[in-house]
Amino acid sequence: MEARVAALExxxxxxxxxxAELKSGQDRLRDDLKAAQDSIRTELRTGLDGARDRQERDFxxxxxxxxxxxxxxxxxxxxxxxxx
Numbered sequence: 001m002e003a004r005v006a007a008l009e010x011x012x013x014x015x016x017x018x019x020a021e022l023k024s025g026q027d028r029l030r031d032d033l034k035a036a037q038d039s040i041r042t043e044l045r046t047g048l049d050g051a052r053d054r055q056e057r058d059f060x061x062x063x064x065x066x067x068x069x070x071x072x073x074x075x076x077x078x079x080x081x082x083x084x
Contacts, residue, residue: 078084
């Protein structure tokens with residue numbers, strides 16, 4: 001009977017050690033995932049800031065072109081109606 005108890009105690013201690021290793025590995029994995037998440041978040045913010053800057057520049061260019069075309073057409077109409 002004592003041999004069985006000793007075997008069970010040995011199994012229990014091995015199980016405790018294995019569980020401790022798994023918890024340690026889980027903690028490392030959690031830390032790695034957190035670091036990867038922070039890195040992705042930083043890259044995404046940088047990319048979105050760049051896209052926002054390009055979007056603003058494109059809007060200004062398009063709006064300026066629209067105003068230029070409107071003024072050009074107004075000048076053509078004024079010339080056609082002999083307003084100047």
